[in-house]
Amino acid sequence: MPYPRTARPALIIGSVAIDRVATPHAQSDNILGGAASYASIAASYFTPARLVGVVGGDFPEKFTKLYRKHGIDLAGLQTEPAGKTFYWSGRYRENFAGRDTLEIQLNVFANFSPTLPPAYLNTPFVMLGAIQPALQLHVLDQLPRGKKRPFVLADTFDLWINTARPELERLLKRIDLLVINEDESLLLTGERNLIRAGHALRRMGPRAVVLKKGEHGSLLFHPDGFFALPAYPVTKFIDPTGAGDSYAGALIGCLASANRTDFAALKRAVACATACASLTVESFSVNRLSSAGRKAIDARLKELSRMTRF
Amino acid sequence: MPYPRTARPALIIGSVAIDRVATPHAQSDNILGGAASYASIAASYFTPARLVGVVGGDFPEKFTKLYRKHGIDLAGLQTEPAGKTFYWSGRYRENFAGRDTLEIQLNVFANFSPTLPPAYLNTPFVMLGAIQPALQLHVLDQLPRGKKRPFVLADTFDLWINTARPELERLLKRIDLLVINEDESLLLTGERNLIRAGHALRRMGPRAVVLKKGEHGSLLFHPDGFFALPAYPVTKFIDPTGAGDSYAGALIGCLASANRTDFAALKRAVACATACASLTVESFSVNRLSSAGRKAIDARLKELSRMTRF
Numbered sequence: 001m002p003y004p005r006t007a008r009p010a011l012i013i014g015s016v017a018i019d020r021v022a023t024p025h026a027q028s029d030n031i032l033g034g035a036a037s038y039a040s041i042a043a044s045y046f047t048p049a050r051l052v053g054v055v056g057g058d059f060p061e062k063f064t065k066l067y068r069k070h071g072i073d074l075a076g077l078q079t080e081p082a083g084k085t086f087y088w089s090g091r092y093r094e095n096f097a098g099r100d101t102l103e104i105q106l107n108v109f110a111n112f113s114p115t116l117p118p119a120y121l122n123t124p125f126v127m128l129g130a131i132q133p134a135l136q137l138h139v140l141d142q143l144p145r146g147k148k149r150p151f152v153l154a155d156t157f158d159l160w161i162n163t164a165r166p167e168l169e170r171l172l173k174r175i176d177l178l179v180i181n182e183d184e185s186l187l188l189t190g191e192r193n194l195i196r197a198g199h200a201l202r203r204m205g206p207r208a209v210v211l212k213k214g215e216h217g218s219l220l221f222h223p224d225g226f227f228a229l230p231a232y233p234v235t236k237f238i239d240p241t242g243a244g245d246s247y248a249g250a251l252i253g254c255l256a257s258a259n260r261t262d263f264a265a266l267k268r269a270v271a272c273a274t275a276c277a278s279l280t281v282e283s284f285s286v287n288r289l290s291s292a293g294r295k296a297i298d299a300r301l302k303e304l305s306r307m308t309r310f
Numbered sequence: 311m312p313y314p315r316t317a318r319p320a321l322i323i324g325s326v327a328i329d330r331v332a333t334p335h336a337q338s339d340n341i342l343g344g345a346a347s348y349a350s351i352a353a354s355y356f357t358p359a360r361l362v363g364v365v366g367g368d369f370p371e372k373f374t375k376l377y378r379k380h381g382i383d384l385a386g387l388q389t390e391p392a393g394k395t396f397y398w399s400g401r402y403r404e405n406f407a408g409r410d411t412l413e414i415q416l417n418v419f420a421n422f423s424p425t426l427p428p429a430y431l432n433t434p435f436v437m438l439g440a441i442q443p444a445l446q447l448h449v450l451d452q453l454p455r456g457k458k459r460p461f462v463l464a465d466t467f468d469l470w471i472n473t474a475r476p477e478l479e480r481l482l483k484r485i486d487l488l489v490i491n492e493d494e495s496l497l498l499t500g501e502r503n504l505i506r507a508g509h510a511l512r513r514m515g516p517r518a519v520v521l522k523k524g525e526h527g528s529l530l531f532h533p534d535g536f537f538a539l540p541a542y543p544v545t546k547f548i549d550p551t552g553a554g555d556s557y558a559g560a561l562i563g564c565l566a567s568a569n570r571t572d573f574a575a576l577k578r579a580v581a582c583a584t585a586c587a588s589l590t591v592e593s594f595s596v597n598r599l600s601s602a603g604r605k606a607i608d609a610r611l612k613e614l615s616r617m618t619r620f
Contacts, residue, residue, distance in 0.1 A: 095502055192405055194525060195543040215504060216526035217540065226617050228540035230527065233505040267620035307536050308618045310577035 003257060007047040009073070010256040011150075012040045012249060013114050013139055014129020016053040016077070018060075020089035020103075021284060023239050024096070031285035032063045033088060035129035035155070038242035039249025041286050042276040043127070044070035045294050046253035050120055052076035052139075056083040056108045066290060075117045083108035096240060116142050125256035127248055128154040128175070133167035140174055151261050153177040153252045154206075155244070161187045172205035176261065179248045181212045194219060195226075208266060210251070210273075212244060220270050224263035229270055230308060232278035232300050239284045243277040246289055250276035275300035313567060317357040319383070320566040321460075322350045322559060323424050323449050324439020326363040326387070328370075330399035330413075331594060333549050334406070341595035342373045343398060345439035345465065348552035349559025351596050352586040353437070354380035355604050356563035360430055362386035362449075366393040366418045376600060385427045393418035406550060426452050435566035437558055438464040438485070443477035450484055461571050463487040463562045464516075465554070471497045482515035486571065489558045491522045504529060505536075518576060520561070520583075522554060530580050534573035539580050540618060542588035542610050549594045553587040556599055560586035585610035 019033030036053045043049040050073040059079065067074055086109035089102040113135060121142065128136040136154060143150055154175045160168050161184060168188075172178060178201060182194065188204075191197040194211060198221035201209040211219040217230040254272035258265050275297045282288040329343030346363045353359040360383040369389065377384055396419035399412045424445060431452065438446040446464060453460055464485045470478050471494060478498075482488060488511060492504065498514075501507040504521060508531035511519040521529040527540040564582035568575050585607045592598040 193545060193547060195545050213526060216523060217538070219540075219543075226543055227620065228527075228543070228617055229620070230529075230538035230540060233529075233536055233538070235503060235505045237503060264620075271620050305620065307538055310537065310539070310574075310581050310615065 003047055006259040007257045008124045008259050009048045009050055010043045010125040010127065010252045011050045011052065011076075011116075011120055011123035012036050012043060012127045012129065012252070013052040014039060014127075014131060014245070015086055015109060016051075016055050016059075017086040017088050017109070019087075019241065019285065021239055021241050022091040024092060024094050026238070026284075028239075028284035032066065033241065033285065034086065035242075035245040035248075037063075037067075038245035038280060038286055038289065039127055039129060039252075040067065040072045041070050041290055042246040042249035042273075042280075043253030043256070044072055045276070045297055046250065046257035046272060047125075048073065049249075049253065050076055050123060052114050052116060052120070054078045054080060054108050054112045056085040057081040059085045066286070070290070076114075076120055080108045090241070092240070096237075114139055122148065124150045124259070125252050126150045126152045127252040128152065129245065129248070130155040130157045130160065133160050133164045133171045136171050137167060137174075140171070151176050151255065153179060153248060155179050155248050156184065158184055158187055169204065175206050177208045177210065177251075177266075178206040179210045179212065179244075179251065181214070181244060185211055210270060212247060214240075214243075218247075218270060218274065220266060222263045222266055227263075227267045227270065229274055229304065232274055232304055233307070234278050234281055236282050238282055240281050241284075242286065242289075243280045246280040247273040247277040271301055271304050272297070274304060313357055316569040317567045318434045318569045319358045319360055320353045320435040320437065320562045321360045321362065321386075321426075321430055321433035322346050322353060322437045322439065322562070323362040324349060324437075324441060324555070325396055325419060326361075326365050326369075327396040327398050327419070329397075329551065329595065331549055331551050332401040334402060334404050336548070336594075338549075338594035342376065343551065343595065344396065345552075345555040345558075347373075347377075348555035348590060348596055348599065349437055349439060349562075350377065350382045351380050351600055352556040352559035352583075352590075353563030353566070354382055355586070355607055356560065356567035356582060357435075358383065359559075359563065360386055360433060362424050362426060362430070364388045364390060364418050364422045366395040367391035369395045376596070380600070386424075386430055390418045395419075400551070402550070406547075424449055432458065434460050434569070435562050436460045436462045437562040438462065439555065439558070440465040440467045440470070443470050443474045443481045446481050447477060447484075450481070461486050461565065463489060463558060465489050465558050466494065468494055468497055479514065485516050487518045487520065487561075487576075488516040489520045489522065489554075489561065491524070491554060495521055520580060522557060524550075524553075528557075528580060528584065530576060532573045532576055537573075537577045537580065539584055539614065542584055542614055543617070544588050544591055546592050548592055550591050551594075552596065552599075553590045556590040557583040557587040581611055581614050582607070584614060
């Protein structure tokens with residue numbers, strides 16, 4: 001990929017899974033899933049991506065090839081030949097009003113305790129996918145402090161807010177950017193007003209917060225200001241799985257690509273994230289995201305800019 | 311008010327009411343309500359407004375004074391001295407998740423059949439508030455056709471979609487702009503995807519459609535393109551009553567002020583509408599909207615532009 005000269009690598013730590021997904025309209029089995037898959041492919045459109053995760057001996061070669069097609073550095077992808085890859089099966093309810101997990105086999109993911117390869121320790125942009133907060137902290141502990149401290153984005157989800165709140169609160173004090181959706185924000189802050197919620201989340205630690213609202217777009221709360229971006233207008237909505245992971249991956253990738261973390265860079269990264277998430281929901285798995293190409297992303301960035309100007 | 315030289319009058323037809331409103335946090339009684347009140351005050355910030363409605367002999371002089379303070383032309387406000395003004399009492403549920411009408415006394419509004427004063431017949435910008443579609447059609451029948459045909463914005467609500475659909479469908483074929491919220495859009499089109507819903511609504515007749523999403527902003531569907539604007543970030547949310555009416559009134563007022571109805575003018579009008587609606591929800595009744603002044607609206611317009619740029 002022809003990355004800009006400013007581009008720095010982005011390190012993505014998270015789950016790699018084999019999914020079975022049923023929507024109200026269709027279903028798909030044995031497809032590539034996991035936060036790190038969506039995030040690293042999205043990030044790879046902007047900057048060299050490094051993936052840290054674990055798979056079993058059953059992990060299909062075609063998925064590894066797909067990562068490689070995107071130039072993703074797999075030095076951090078452990079394979080446990082005797083084990084099986086994390087398997088998740090879920091079904092979305094009518095009108096995509098929530099989803100139910102039908103089956104979950106943690107397999108090799110159960111003992112996942114990410115140890116970063118020495119070559120990764122100085123990666124300047126890091127995304128902590130929504131793994132246990134204790135593991136997110138464990139990764140942070142391996143990273144340099146002080147001047148060489150990386151920019152850290154973290155994702156989380158309702159399970160950890162409910163079951164690992166103290167660790168999550170410690171994590172929030174040590175990250176630069178929290179990416180969170182509406183429901184998780186309500187659970188974490190108790191605040192229904194999204195603007196007040198964004199401010200409350202920032203008071204918990206992160207310098208900046210992105211509040212995702214699905215089809216209603218997203219909000220960025222930053223010390224230098226507030227930014228709101230509508231969603232890209234999607235009419236072919238197939239499967240929302242991985243949209244949030246693609247969003248976060250594109251965000252860290254876009255920042256790493258510019259090697260900047262100021263307000264203007266974050267706003268542009270929110271737009272990159274919005275474009276990638278909109279591609280992800282147009283197919284099962286990473287299919288559309290992976291095949292779309294940078295041109296399709298740039299066209300959506302242009303449209304996002306055009307459609308919000310007045 | 312110092313209106314621009316392009317400014318043309320905007321005619322607003324709708325309910326005038328005395329309200330009692332209870333929210334989960336507070337309540338207020340004997341306050342000015344009704345779609346035409348909110349809409350004409352909002353419109354008056356941009357252009358001379360003309361109000362067509364009906365009140366009873368009990369209508370407080372202070373409310374008439376308030377209209378006059380905003381320079382609103384009241385030649386179309388009938389008073390029936392022997393009757394009582396439309397009275398509405400409602401209560402919002404916890405977290406503003408819906409509202410219940412506690413009491414409704416139609417009074418003089420029961421026989422409201424708007425006859426436009428001759429001086430109003432050539433008003434080039436018309437807003438039909440959410441009265442019965444048959445009455446909206448009755449107003450349209452009084453307006454000129456052909457070259458002198460005004461630009462017509464119409465509002466509606468779920469009751470008419472459920473009980474007067476044939477008349478509503480006839481109305482939609484005769485208006486330029488439909489302003490509708492998410493729930494009404496779903497009821498009317500059966501389409502949950504908001505982008506497809508907007509297109510479906512346009513196929514029902516109106517040249518342009520504005521889909522309002524409350525705190526998530528609004529979407530404009532126009533032959534020349536798509537426009538999306540987030541809501542203004544409100545943290546002091548007091549009472550949503552009249553937000554939609556202020557929105558529609560500001561929209562027609564802003565168009566009339568520029569004497570333009572092209573895509574660019576409509577986008578700017580959506581921003582004016584968003585700013586006025588955000589002021590309305592910051593108090594009971596029209597209090598904040600009326601006292602805010604044009605400067606506060608312009609400040610919000612500027613912030614809306616700033617906060618969506620990347």
